[in-house]
Amino acid sequence: MATGSHFNTDLTGRIALVTGGTKGIGKAIAEELSSAGATVIVSARSKPTDGNPAHHFIAADLTSPQDVSALTNEINGTYGGLDILVNNAGGLTTPGGGHSTLTDQHWESELQLNLISAIRIDRALLPGIIEKRGVIIHISSVAGRQALWNLNMAYAVSKAALNSYSKALATELAGKGVRVLTVAPGATKTPPMEKFIVDYATAQNIPEDEALAQLLMQTGGIPMGRMAEPSEVASLVHYLVSPAAGYLTGSIYAIDGGSLPVVS
Numbered sequence: 001m002a003t004g005s006h007f008n009t010d011l012t013g014r015i016a017l018v019t020g021g022t023k024g025i026g027k028a029i030a031e032e033l034s035s036a037g038a039t040v041i042v043s044a045r046s047k048p049t050d051g052n053p054a055h056h057f058i059a060a061d062l063t064s065p066q067d068v069s070a071l072t073n074e075i076n077g078t079y080g081g082l083d084i085l086v087n088n089a090g091g092l093t094t095p096g097g098g099h100s101t102l103t104d105q106h107w108e109s110e111l112q113l114n115l116i117s118a119i120r121i122d123r124a125l126l127p128g129i130i131e132k133r134g135v136i137i138h139i140s141s142v143a144g145r146q147a148l149w150n151l152n153m154a155y156a157v158s159k160a161a162l163n164s165y166s167k168a169l170a171t172e173l174a175g176k177g178v179r180v181l182t183v184a185p186g187a188t189k190t191p192p193m194e195k196f197i198v199d200y201a202t203a204q205n206i207p208e209d210e211a212l213a214q215l216l217m218q219t220g221g222i223p224m225g226r227m228a229e230p231s232e233v234a235s236l237v238h239y240l241v242s243p244a245a246g247y248l249t250g251s252i253y254a255i256d257g258g259s260l261p262v263v264s
């Protein structure tokens with residue numbers, strides 16, 4: 001006898017923060033969550049001119065502890081707690097070339113942006129998230145499992161640490177009804193990825209399509225033969241934060257067209 005579907009992905013009434021929700025993957029996640037009914041807050045350093053007016057924008061540089069305090073105080077004061085926190089802001093900001101090109105400053109800035117900022121935001125918002133039995137997503141990268149020494153060493157290390165932190169936090173909070181999950185995209189068609197390809201092509205003095213082919217070859221290629229669309233990552237995040245995923249916590253979800261050459 002049919003009992004009806006329990007696949008509930010409705011987010012009506014939920015309050016969500018998407019850091020870096022103004023561009024690329026974060027923008028797609030913010031749009032996806034609001035389409036599912038959530039009230040969405042987005043943060044970034046600069047307010048976009050073409051931002052969604054329905055989203056509550058809060059300016060903050062997440063590498064600054066003062067800005068993180070102001071952001072989290074405003075959210076706690078206005079909303080009294082979050083149901084959904086997507087720590088998405090991050091990126092590869094340091095040069096390739098391996099260990100000798102990376103200074104202390106490079107290591108510190110990459111760790112601040114990709115690891116410490118999420119830890120700081122989680123800590124400040126967790127009392128309200130625990131009260132609402134909410135869910136936290138950390139946007140990592142396949143690089144966190146497969147570092148490419150000549151391309152992304154410090155970035156990969158910061159994302160590997162984020163994976164480990166996310167797992168530990170999930171275990172700590174499972175008994176309080178808070179779920180914590182990690183999403184690890186592979187190459188995704190966003191402005192920084194496009195710039196990365198152009199910069200690599202310029203540095204190697206080769207055309208962009210050859211640069212893309214070379215970069216993909218260094219990661220073992222993408223079996224599906226294309227990069228992800230930001231909306232595809234957003235669909236996964238939507239599912240993970242929804243009631244349909246209520247028994248999922250502590251796991252990492254690679255979304256990479258099959259590119260990670262390991263069992264995930």
Ligand SMILES: NC(=O)c1ccc[n+]([C@@H]2O[C@H](COP(=O)([O-])OP(=O)(O)OC[C@H]3O[C@@H](n4cnc5c(N)ncnc54)[C@H](OP(=O)(O)O)[C@@H]3O)[C@@H](O)[C@H]2O)c1
Nearest residue numbers: 020022023024025044045046061062090091141187188190
């Ligand atoms: N694109 C990929 O191929 C790919 C692959 C794997 C993982 N990822 C991960 O996915 C996440 C999003 O990447 P994306 O490619 O979508 O990046 P993106 O298009 O550059 O967007 C980054 C967002 O974060 C904000 N941001 C950047 N630095 C910030 C800072 N210091 N403080 C506050 N906000 C900041 C940006 O706005 P402002 O510039 O105005 O601050 C923007 O809204 C990152 O964590 C990245 O590591 C991306």
